Amino acid sequence: MSWNPCTGCSKISSGCTNCYAEKASKHLQGMGFVKYKNGFQLAQHPYTLKQPYHWRKPRKVFVNSMSDLFHENMPFPFIQAVFKVMNDNSQHIFQVLTKRADILQKYAPLLTWSDNIWMGVTIESDQYYQRINDLKTNGAKVKFLSCEPLLSSIKNMPLNGIDWVIVGGESGARAKVRPIQDDWVREVRDNCLSANIPFFFKQYGGVRKRQSVLDGKIHKEFPK
Numbered sequence: 001m002s003w004n005p006c007t008g009c010s011k012i013s014s015g016c017t018n019c020y021a022e023k024a025s026k027h028l029q030g031m032g033f034v035k036y037k038n039g040f041q042l043a044q045h046p047y048t049l050k051q052p053y054h055w056r057k058p059r060k061v062f063v064n065s066m067s068d069l070f071h072e073n074m075p076f077p078f079i080q081a082v083f084k085v086m087n088d089n090s091q092h093i094f095q096v097l098t099k100r101a102d103i104l105q106k107y108a109p110l111l112t113w114s115d116n117i118w119m120g121v122t123i124e125s126d127q128y129y130q131r132i133n134d135l136k137t138n139g140a141k142v143k144f145l146s147c148e149p150l151l152s153s154i155k156n157m158p159l160n161g162i163d164w165v166i167v168g169g170e171s172g173a174r175a176k177v178r179p180i181q182d183d184w185v186r187e188v189r190d191n192c193l194s195a196n197i198p199f200f201f202k203q204y205g206g207v208r209k210r211q212s213v214l215d216g217k218i219h220k221e222f223p224k
Contacts, residue, residue: 002065005082007035008042009068015124015149018174021066044078049085058091070098087114097146101134113139120144125152136161142223153184159195164223169205180205185214198223
């Protein structure tokens with residue numbers, strides 16, 4: 001499930017070009033959802049901070065599927081408030097993902113990294129390996145990479161200190177323009193196997209995402 005204490009974002013790298021969240025925000029705005037009254041403009045929703053306290057059953061939660069918690073215009077006190085909620089609700093696993101690894105690195109020492117917070121960065125091509133180095137400096141128990149959308153071959157990813165890798169193709173109709181290649185996925189898979197890191201092949205992308213079968217096998221591994 002996803003939890004969106006903030007919504008909206010802005011493009012910073014090649015993986016943002018066909019942002020699914022931007023398109024979804026416009027659709028939700030048209031349907032009259034209050035959260036998206038300003039479309040894809042960055043916004044905080046303090047009332048949502050109470051929600052995880054009412055979830056009785058433990059669950060995995062993707063934080064801010066419609067935004068980036070470490071956006072350069074996100075007020076730091078709000079980031080702290082989101083972390084306080086995650087710290088308080090140790091029965092749930094919170095997965096946080098950012099492309100702004102430099103801001104993550106800046107704020108990481110000022111945040112409390114309880115064991116239920118999984119922190120990840122997006123690596124859509126080898127141009128963004130610096131994000132991996134920035135990720136390694138925080139105190140998250142589980143550090144992961146999301147190679148989604150995977151836009152090129154990414155050989156020899158530096159995986160020391162990484163606990164999980166996710167791969168996926170681009171969502172939506174534009175996936176036909178930048179389709180994922182099996183060989184790219186194999187490179188990441190083999191890199192993970194060599195490093196003994198769980199590998200999760202999420203999907204091939206497109207409008208109708210076909211099952212993530214690679215070489216006759218479904219790869220859906222999670223950190224222990």
